[in-house]
Amino acid sequence: MVILWILLLVCGIWLALTELPAGKDGHNPLPYVLALTPFLYIPLTIFVVFGVLEKDWPYVVCAAMVLLAALARKTQYILNNIQAPNTAKRVAEYYARKRELAEQAGKSADQTSKEHRAARQRLDGNHPGTFRVMTLNCRYGRANGIEIIHAVERNDIALLALQEVSDDLIADLKNEGIEALLPYHVQGVELPTDNGGFNAIFSRVEPNETTASAVEIPAAEVPAMKFTINEDQSITFASAHPKSPMRGCREWSEGIRGLGKLAEQVQPSRQRQMYSYTGRPLEVDDIRTDVEATQDSQISVATMSAQNAAGTADLNEDNTIRVRQEDGTSETVTFEPKQPDAYEAVAGFAGDPTQQKGAVNARGYGYGTDANRRDMVVIMGDLNSSIPHPSFRALLNSGLNDSALVEAKGIHATYPSWLPWPRIVLDHILFTRYLTASQVKQIRVDGSDHLGLTATLHFTK
Known part of the structure; x- marks a missing residue:
């Protein structure tokens, strides 16, 4: 013993x-x-x-x-199934879906292709408010281009993210007709820091903006497409591939955590907390507030406390705010909302202490976006990590959700593709708020050492 x-x-x-x-x-x-x-x-x-x-x-x-x-942590992938109240219903849905797939398989290839080409001008395919996405590590560009295109057709993919891509694979995809299904694409520039090839992303719908490098990490460039939905809403898709540990463990961790900057760009600012003169606070992340103001813009309830990584802030009865930092220093600033344009009071303390000095301002935000906007980000790729890694959990904590964890219908392990077991989770489809995921599944593509990962994303209210 x-x-x-x-x-x-x-x-x-x-x-x-x-x-x-x-x-x-x-x-x-x-x-x-x-x-x-x-x-x-x-x-x-x-x-x-x-x-x-x-x-x-x-x-x-x-x-x-x-x-x-x-x-x-393993149970996080199946928690919803454990709590499912109606197992018989799930079984019926499974067999109904199986019959549907069998019927679709009976259609001719030409008919299927025509249907998808007719739907290619809609990001959501056949279902308003939803769309299918797919990510695949192409193993130094050796993945079979025809199989990639067939996977796009069979799964009604609107956005395709590829990693470890080569110029030959891009040419092969074009020769096999990917532009008939996904006519728009952007790719990262080949760099010495690439790990196995560059990244690329293909779309059914023309994007409003594209970039070869949405965020700088010590790895292959992160190409991205941005789609404007309306004046207050947009969605950005990125294809990412942080370095594997064998190419440098420090760079591996920095690359994973560095992707969090994409999510932070569409989160309400954590540097400044905004209040309207009607006394309705706009809640931001983990900041807890209790502040009210009267119609004449005078503070009537002078009790504010908030705390995060940077420290705490208190609103005093004399309309001053004292901000205490973690290092023990403090600063007191007078708040006087006398002008109409100052009805929005902002208490200055940040999730990142290096971004602020603890002051108060009547306008503006820190990094992030206006609290009234509903911008979204989707990051797809071989992220060379999973929830046991603290670096990956830090990425999720930046404001991202993992599609497999959200759906909670099983662990979708993707590497290595040639072994049925054991496999580990390396490939992910992550997204920020105002989205959710379903129908997450792995797919096999000849020539790749990873399984591809697909998911249906849904807009939420």
Whole structure:
């Protein structure tokens, strides 16, 4: 039993490494070690069984606790199914969908192609408010171009993100007719920092803006397309591929976390908190406020407290705001909303302490967007990480949701494609608020060492 206790301790420490601060996982061999933690349940289950056989109940309890901790993140992928109130309905839906796919498979290829070409001018395909997206690592450009196009047709893909792309693959896709389905595309410029090739993104609908590099990370450029929906709403799609750990663990972590800047660009500013003179605060992220103002623009309830990474701020009865930083320093600023254009009062404290000095302003925002806007970002690609990695969780905390976690109908592991098990989760479809996901699934494309990942995205209110 001594050996079993030692092995249990090793597994416990191994699992505890997943709770390192973001960025601290950027040291060899941590990225690889953390990627394997989803499989810790196997030895831990064996330890529990051995403990029961040996009737060592303290060991059984300890092993069971570590086992539950190891399973905690895995259950996030199936939590909705566990809570499903109507299993029979889900079974009926499954077989109805299976029959539908069988009927579609019976259509001729020409007929299917015509249907999709007729729908290509709509981002949402056949269903208003929804659209299908797909991401695939093309393995140094070796993925089969014809199979990629067939996957686009079969899955009614409106946005296609590719990584590890080569000029030859782009030419092959064009020769095989991808422009009939997805006529618009943008790609990153080839750089020495590319890891296996450049990234590209294809669209059914003409974008309003394109860029070869939406955000700078120490890896291949991140091409993006932006679509303006209305004057208060837009959606940006990006294809990303942070470096793999074997090309530099520090750059691996920086690249993953660096993608969070895309999400921050469409989040309400965390640097400044805005209030209208009617006393209705506009809530921003984790900032909690209780401030009211009367119609004559005088503060009537002078109690404001807010706290985040930068520190706290208090609104005093004499219309001054004292901002306390984490380093112990403080600053007091007088707030006098006397002019009509000052009815929006802004308390200055930031999620990023380097972005502010703790002042108060009557206008403006920090990084981010106007709280009235409903801009969205979708990041697709081989992100070389998953939820056991602190760097990836930091990316999600920047304001992104993972489609597989949102749908919660199973773990969609994508690498390596040639093994049915074990596989790990590397490829993701992430999105910001005002979107949700369903119908997440893996698809196989010959020539790639990754499975492709597809999802249906829906606009929400």
